[in-house]
Amino acid sequence: MIITTAGRSPSKLVMKAKKLSTSYGLSYKERGGVSIESLKEQYQDDIVVVGKERLYIAPLYDESNLFFHPNLAMIRAKRMFKGDEDPLISTAKLTEGMSFLDCTLGLASDSIITSIAVGSSGSVMGVEGNPLLYLLAKEGLSSFSSGNHLFDQAMRRIEVFHSDHLSLLQQTKSDSFDVVYFDPMFHSTIDSSSGMNSIRGQAVKSELTKEVIKEAMRVARERVVLKDHWKSDRFAQFGFTQHKRKTSLFHYGTIELN
Template sequence: MIITTAGRSQSELVSQAKRLSHSYGLPYLERNGAPIERLKRQYQEDIVVVGKERLFISPLQGEEKLFFHPNLAMVRAKRVFKGEEEPLISTAKLKEGMSFLDCTLGLASDSIIASIAVGASGSITGIEGNQLLYFLAREGLASFVSGNDFFNQAMRRINVIHNDHYSFLLGAETGSFDVVYFDPMFHTGINTSTGINVIRKQALTTNISVDVINEAKRVARKRVVIKDHWKSERFDQLGFTQHKRKTSLFHYGTIELTLKKR
């Protein structure tokens, strides 16, 4: 990726772009009024554009602008704040103070809900293998401002790590998280919106295999949770108990574990 600024470069935007360039080890490019499409053709790279209101990424392959927005997480959070049931929270049995590892972070919708559930005394770690999505999620969670302080705080508490989930699990200590979570729906899901499909193309599609789940079972203290299409064969193949929901096209699955000593 290459980092530049929107439109005419203002000093504050240049400073922010250079900060990001340094933080992520990415080259900074003076915009000098050049169209983004021309920069993509010239450098054959995804372009990060730092704007006054927000930053976005223009992928090399595609015309859609990619930017962070919590979207459905905000709708789900409103229901949680009203005391309504949230399927992820109830299925994963998330409570105040628990630790949650999201192995397929994407743009962090599920991690935000988990963060609300476990609160300030809990911890949320999100793993994202694709550099573009990692960048969007990490910067977006740190800077997006909603109209709800509890929601903002939940986003800020998420620790975003750039890695593939299998490598991370292999290096994690036994019983180091209460819940380990997978959402392959992010890669092969039913949402047909153009924006989601563009983002999905950028996802790192590491297969969720028996070996991956075995490592997840070692790392999790309480349970491993998966979200998948209701017709998916993964539930049976990987040993999950499928929790059926009549009105939903996706279901959760769980593997309950005996308590491990730290």
């Protein structure tokens, strides 16, 4: 990836871009009035652009930019704050003080909701293998302002790691988290983004396997949770009890460990 700044950026943004280039091991390039499309053509790479209001990614093979915004999570959170039940929280049986490992973080929509549920006494860790999504999630969770203090604090509490989930699980001690979670498909709201689809092709090929599920069962104390299309054969393939939801294209599955 190449990192640069928005056009005519002040020195403060240049400093921020250079700092991020060091943190993420990216190559920093002066913008110099050159268009983003020209930079993509010149370097044949995805471009991370540091702007005044937000950071975004211009994928090499797509004209649509990709940026962090917890759209769906904010809608779900508003319902939770009103006392409504969230399907993931009820399926995972998450309560305050519990720990949650999200093995397919993406742009962290589910992790934000679980962070709200477990509260400041709990913990949420997210793992993302795609370097572009990892950068967006890590920076977005640490800086995005929703205008809701509880929501923002939930975002800030999430720990984000760049790794494939099998490697991380293998390096994690047994019974380290109450719940281990997999959402191997992108959310439908994200799927509609052509920018996301272009990055999807570069995603780390971390398909669920029996070895992955076995490691997840070792790491989890209470249960392993899978979110997948209602027609998916992975529920039966890996021994999940499928919790059917008549009005949803996505179902949750659980493997109870106690």
